[in-house]
Amino acid sequence: xxxxxxxxxxxxxxxxxxxxxxxxxxxxxxxxxxxxxxxxxxxxxxxxxxxxxxxxxxxxxxxxxxxxxxxxxxxxxxxxxxxxxxxxxxxxxxxxxxxxxxxxxxxxxxxxxxxxxxxxxxxxxxxxxxxxxxxxxxxxxxxxxxxxxxxxxxxxxxxxxxxxxxxxxxxxxxxxxxxxxxxxxxxxxxxxxxxxxxxxxxxxxxxxxxxxxxxxxxxxxxxxxxxxxxxxxxxxxxxxxxxxxxxxxxxxxxxxxxxxxxxxxxxxxxxxxxxxxxxxxxxxxxxxxxxxxxxxxxxxxxxxxxxxxxxxxxxxxxxxxxxxxxxxxxxxxxxxxxxxxxxxxxxxxxxxxxxxxxxxxxxxxxxxxxxxxxxxxxxxxxxxxxxxxxxxxxxxxxxxxxxxxxxxxxxxxxxxxx
Amino acid sequence: xxxxxxxxxxxxxxxxxxxxxxxxxxxxxxxxxxxxxxxxxxxxxxxxxxxxxxxxxxxxxxxxxxxxxxxxxxxxxxxxxxxxxxxxxxxxxxxxxxxxxxxxxxxxxxxxxxxxxxxxxxxxxxxxxxxxxxxxxxxxxxxxxxxxxxxxxxxxxxxxxxxxxxxxxxxxxxxx
Numbered sequence: 001x002x003x004x005x006x007x008x009x010x011x012x013x014x015x016x017x018x019x020x021x022x023x024x025x026x027x028x029x030x031x032x033x034x035x036x037x038x039x040x041x042x043x044x045x046x047x048x049x050x051x052x053x054x055x056x057x058x059x060x061x062x063x064x065x066x067x068x069x070x071x072x073x074x075x076x077x078x079x080x081x082x083x084x085x086x087x088x089x090x091x092x093x094x095x096x097x098x099x100x101x102x103x104x105x106x107x108x109x110x111x112x113x114x115x116x117x118x119x120x121x122x123x124x125x126x127x128x129x130x131x132x133x134x135x136x137x138x139x140x141x142x143x144x145x146x147x148x149x150x151x152x153x154x155x156x157x158x159x160x161x162x163x164x165x166x167x168x169x170x171x172x173x174x175x176x177x178x179x180x181x182x183x184x185x186x187x188x189x190x191x192x193x194x195x196x197x198x199x200x201x202x203x204x205x206x207x208x209x210x211x212x213x214x215x216x217x218x219x220x221x222x223x224x225x226x227x228x229x230x231x232x233x234x235x236x237x238x239x240x241x242x243x244x245x246x247x248x249x250x251x252x253x254x255x256x257x258x259x260x261x262x263x264x265x266x267x268x269x270x271x272x273x274x275x276x277x278x279x280x281x282x283x284x285x286x287x288x289x290x291x292x293x294x295x296x297x298x299x300x301x302x303x304x305x306x307x308x309x310x311x312x313x314x315x316x317x318x319x320x321x322x323x324x325x326x327x328x329x330x331x332x333x334x335x336x337x338x339x340x341x342x343x344x345x346x347x348x349x350x351x352x353x354x355x356x357x358x359x360x361x362x363x364x365x366x367x368x369x370x371x372x373x374x375x376x377x378x379x380x381x382x383x384x385x386x387x388x389x390x391x392x393x394x395x396x397x398x399x400x401x402x403x404x405x406x407x408x409x410x411x412x413x414x415x416x417x418x
Numbered sequence: 419x420x421x422x423x424x425x426x427x428x429x430x431x432x433x434x435x436x437x438x439x440x441x442x443x444x445x446x447x448x449x450x451x452x453x454x455x456x457x458x459x460x461x462x463x464x465x466x467x468x469x470x471x472x473x474x475x476x477x478x479x480x481x482x483x484x485x486x487x488x489x490x491x492x493x494x495x496x497x498x499x500x501x502x503x504x505x506x507x508x509x510x511x512x513x514x515x516x517x518x519x520x521x522x523x524x525x526x527x528x529x530x531x532x533x534x535x536x537x538x539x540x541x542x543x544x545x546x547x548x549x550x551x552x553x554x555x556x557x558x559x560x561x562x563x564x565x566x567x568x569x570x571x572x573x574x575x576x577x578x579x580x581x582x583x584x585x586x587x588x589x590x591x592x593x594x
Contacts, residue, residue: 269514275506310479312471417461 001237004398014391021384024377028370031377035351038370040105041344042378044096046385048196049336051089051142052189052217053224053389057082058149059185060221065152065178070412071248074240076404078225080156081397083149085389090142097138100131108134109202109347114354121203129199137195141188148181159406171408189214197336200343204282206271212263213339216332219260219301222253223325223332228393230318237402243316244416250315250324257305257328261298285342290372293338300331333382334374341371425593426452427577428551428563429586434460437560440584441466444562449580455551455561474539478532485527489520549594559587566591 029039057079064072072079099105109115109122110129116122122129152174159170190210198209206212226249232238271279286294304327314320370378404410431437434456444451445466454467493516497503502510537543555561564577581589 265514265517269517272514273506273508312475 001239002401002403004232004237004394004402006394006398010394011391014387014394017383017387018391019384020380021382021387024380024384028377028381033348035106035348037106037344037348038377040096040099040107041340042370042381043092044107044196044344045336045340046333046381047089047092047096048340049217049220049333050085050385050389051093052214053221054083054085054089054149055142055145055185055189056214056217056221058086058145058152058181059189060218061152062148062178062181062185065175066182070409071245071416073404073407073409073413074416075225075229075238075245075402076156076407077397077400077402078228079221080149080153081393082221082224083153084396085392086142086146086149088388088392090139090146093138093142097135100134106347106351107344108199109343109350110199112347112351112354115350125202129195129202134195137191141192144184144188148177148184151177152181156404156407157400160401160404162406168408197339200340200347201282202343202347203278204343206267206279206282208263208267208270212260212267213336215256215260215263216335219253219256220329220332222249222256223329225249226253226321226325227329228390230322240403240414242416244418245413246318246321247312247315247418248416250309250321253321253324253328254305254309254315257301257309261302261306264298264302285346286338290338290342292373293334293341297331297335297338300327300334304328304331337374337378345371423567423593424565425567425591426551426563427566427574427589427591428561429581429584430552430554430588430590431560431562431585432558432587434560436585437562438462438466440562440580440586443584444580447580449577450564452563452565455555455563457556457558457560460560474532474536477535478528481531482524482528484531485524486520488527489523490516493519551592551594552590562586 025039025043028042029036032038061076061079061083096105096107100108100111103111106112108129110125111131111134116126127133155170155174155177159174162170193210193213194205197213198205226246229238229241229246229249233241268283271283305324308320308324309315314324374382429440431440437454437456437460441451441454441463445468451467454463456463494511497512498510504510505512505515508515541548550556551561551563552559562581566574566577569577578589
């Protein structure tokens with residue numbers, strides 16, 4: 001079966017998931033404090049998480065093309081389809097950008113004029129942390145990613161439709177676009193991660209943060225790829241994807257989970273050791289007030305993949321692979337949750353103390369639900385975004401044949417053996 | 419391999435695909451292969467020969483775990499019992515500071531332990547001389563060897579016809 005068809009019952013299921021997500025967002029909005037802190041932080045959290053997964057699909061393709069990797073070719077349509085989610089993700093970012101201009105959310109401390117006026121640190125950072133940079137940085141950078149994702153996908157599809165010539169004309173073009181994207185991806189992803197995620201803790205910074213976040217996206221993409229392939233193989237698609245391919249994907253999941261831990265720990269240990277108050281406050285808050293988030297993060301994203309996927313055969317069995325993929329996907333969503341929530345909560349307190357809210361800064365008790373641990377509404381929102389991602393991804397996958405017939409590396413992929 | 423005076427009949431192949439086909443034929447004909455030598459690891463050879471998965475990685479895990487415990491417990495003992503010093507205002511027992519060395523000792527123990535185990539299993543080491551059937555099997559030849567010490571003439575003939583039918587470029591005998 002070379003043409004994917006999304007069954008009606010799965011479409012209904014995914015649409016129901018999107019409905020649950022929308023319902024949860026509405027309920028969050030209605031039951032929220034007057035700044036709608038919980039609603040906006042959930043919205044930012046999920047949008048950034050799934051936008052990053054789509055970005056990583058472009059990055060992984062570029063990296064593999066540049067490295068002359070051939071093994072993934074038989075399922076490369078999966079990543080091509082996943083990269084198209086960048087378009088709806090950018091649209092989802094627009095309310096956040098609009099909110100900065102219209103001041104109807106208070107996600108970012110640096111966007112609050114009163115706070116900046118009395119704060120030399122925020123004033124010093126204002127040449128980067130400002131509304132214009134946020135707006136145009138997001139639009140230009142995500143726009144560039146969309147362009148490169150589109151370019152890789154359309155060239156790959158074009159290659160399929162016209163027979164491959166002896167001089168590999170299209171493949172050479174693909175190689176140039178892919179190689180060009182790597183440095184762009186490296187610098188631009190760091191810039192937007194600082195803007196979207198790290199700047200919720202506007203006073204704090206860490207030079208490792210962009211790497212650490214990007215690897216979270218990477219691992220999540222691998223987990224989603226494995227789950228998608230297991231599902232589609234169960235339906236009879238991707239017969240050419242064998243245990244050997246799953247084994248290699250499992251290795252990526254395993255290796256990059258360790259890499260994530262390495263970055264996480266490097267960031268933690270340097271800050272812990274240097275013991276500079278401005279830096280340790282980030283971990284102080286999380287360890288003291290969010291212990292479940294903080295230690296659960298390591299359990300989900302390091303202990304589980306490390307010990308389950310260590311053996312050879314667990315990377316080849318669908319049961320263990322699916323278990324670790326689900327754990328790690330939830331784990332990295334959880335990781336983003338604990339990156340974003342404490343900073344947003346702090347900003348909300350500050351803004352309220354300025355008199356924007358009737359009860360001033362004494363709102364802590366009301367905030368905690370959905371902040372120190374994901375509540376039911378957060379889980380529903382996650383289900384909504386995940387269903388939306390998968391629905392969009394499947395509808396893109398269904399548009400084109402699954403098997404890239406004319407890719408020069410397809411033979412290598414069909415005979416892949418680890 | 420270390421038995422003295424084993425008579426070996428061996429065929430050399432020029433290509434690993436020929437070798438894989440020949441091993442398959444030998445398995446189908448129930449010929450008792452003594453060993454196969456290749457200059458590099460050949461994909462798919464192990465399952466064809468029916469070799470079970472190496473247990474070296476289990477040994478590696480145990481060595482690694484010993485390394486983890488050694489490093490962590492030793493540092494804990496030194497910094498809490500034997501010679502407590504305050505570094506940078508940190509408590510005596512500062513687990514995060516122990517992690518890098520624990521990691522390094524885990525890798526070191528696992529790596530060195532696995533290399534030593536591998537050498538012992540394979541009978542390698544300084545000063546050990548291992549008989550070689552033909553020096554070219556470390557370069558560009560692929561070899562299937564049969565033990566013919568106690569084989570009668572008809573078996574040897576059968577093996578020779580096996581080699582010629584599967585495209586061996588040379589067939590030799592050697593006593594090792």
